[in-house]
Amino acid sequence: MDRKEFTDLKVYLVEPSHTQQLIIKQHLGEFGIADIVTLTSGAHTLDSLPHNQPDLIISAMYLPDMTGVDLVHAIREEEASYDMAFLLISSETNIKYLEPIRQAGAIGILPKPFSPQELDIALSATLDYLNPSKVELDHFDIEDLNVLLVDDSQLSQHFIIRILNDLGIELVTTAENGKQAINILRQRYFDLIITDLNMPEMDGLELTRHIRHQPGQQLTPVLMVTSEQNQNRLAAVEKEGVSAVLDKPFEPSGIKKLILQLLN
Template identity: 50%
Template sequence: MALTSSLADLAVLLVEPSQMQANLVARMLANQGVRRSTVVHTAAEALAALQGGADGMVVISSLYLPDMAGTDLVAAMRAQPELESVPFILVSSETRPQVLEPVRQSGACSIVAKPFSEQQLARALYAAVDYLNPPNDLDLAEIEGLRVLVVDDSLASRRHLRRLLEELGIERIVECADGQAAVAVLQESMFDLVITDYNMPEMDGRELTEYIRTQSWQAEVPVLMVTSEQNMGRLAAVERAGVSAICDKPFEASSIRRLISDALRR
């Protein structure tokens, strides 16, 4: 992963079928100090451009493209080892959760709602910079030997979380695809932190949290929930179950690091 310390170091690949919209975003990027930006109009052109080298590159894509949806583009990127860690920012006026869910689960850096301001775009870009060049927020003494259980039915989301944890220096990571598998692992191994999704088959994140707090011999382990769930009633039930913190998907890398640090200090 390339180290990138400012917006001037970014190389932005803008995937936008509308020339007018592309020109608008390109001006915003230039105003924010981005020196290198390339515009393509289809997902196929984007994937071809990325094959030439993606270090320090960020993809900003519209949702509706001529040849495939932006959700399919990010899925195609995450399926290629050389592209799975490239920051992806979706810009769209779409609000339906079922349409945006694949992007939320893909490990995208941000979803920027249209119409958006230059400041909103800048925030998404800085989140990409933070992902490409993670600061050392945690002391080495805190993370040495830390054992983390990641529970999520989305392989792309698990990979995204693993990359962030490994960038922090955390190496002892176990992955599970649902709550039931996590219960089996928790019965056999001890962990210092559990990071779980909410919506999963077999056993969801609330049920897993309730199991940990009421039946597990590790009842005090910090549980961090990273989820795209928007139903406030369900999230309130998760809080009552005893989760330590909740973070929205897509999430900024700095938010995850801060929540991990807070959970460990508690």
């Protein structure tokens, strides 16, 4: 991707450590990013957003007054906040703390320290998110595509819907778990089903198993979008006939590529 595109990004850097501020700003500067507002707390960030919205918010996990999880959840309370990308930089590895960030629609999670290649991927994903292009399908118009989105996280739903809308997909029906999805599937046909794996009532594995045993739905593409790291569970999902698996957080270009592969 053309590095010159990075230079137009407006960035909020939310980091209480002065040393980390300097390190991250130096890395961003190597990509030509100069429009960086440095903030040290969640409250200061939330107070600043109504007056000056950035393209990208880069946050540490632990802030003086809240966590990065608290911050992204507070930001995502406003529908317009999905016009901004959110990137977490943290040395945290505990899935209990990272899972809410994945579900909230972060564009990426970078470790401390991160490599220039990892930052390049995250910034490229940010540009894909901010400057989407519609999917062009061979056999029908993308606007006519009926999609069922199954996810128990409202934040994740909103984030994925935003990306689908940007790709030109307008007809999106939502369900909070597999049981709700099955009830909807009894009434309507869908061209594509996008589901989370871990959900209450009925998870994505059981939902996929049900779909693959229903006449008329056996060939419906099922895209699993999940933060699951357990390889045994992922192998079980693939065995049940899921069409493709995409990690959370994911790059918008990744879901576009999979949709093209599944529907063309």
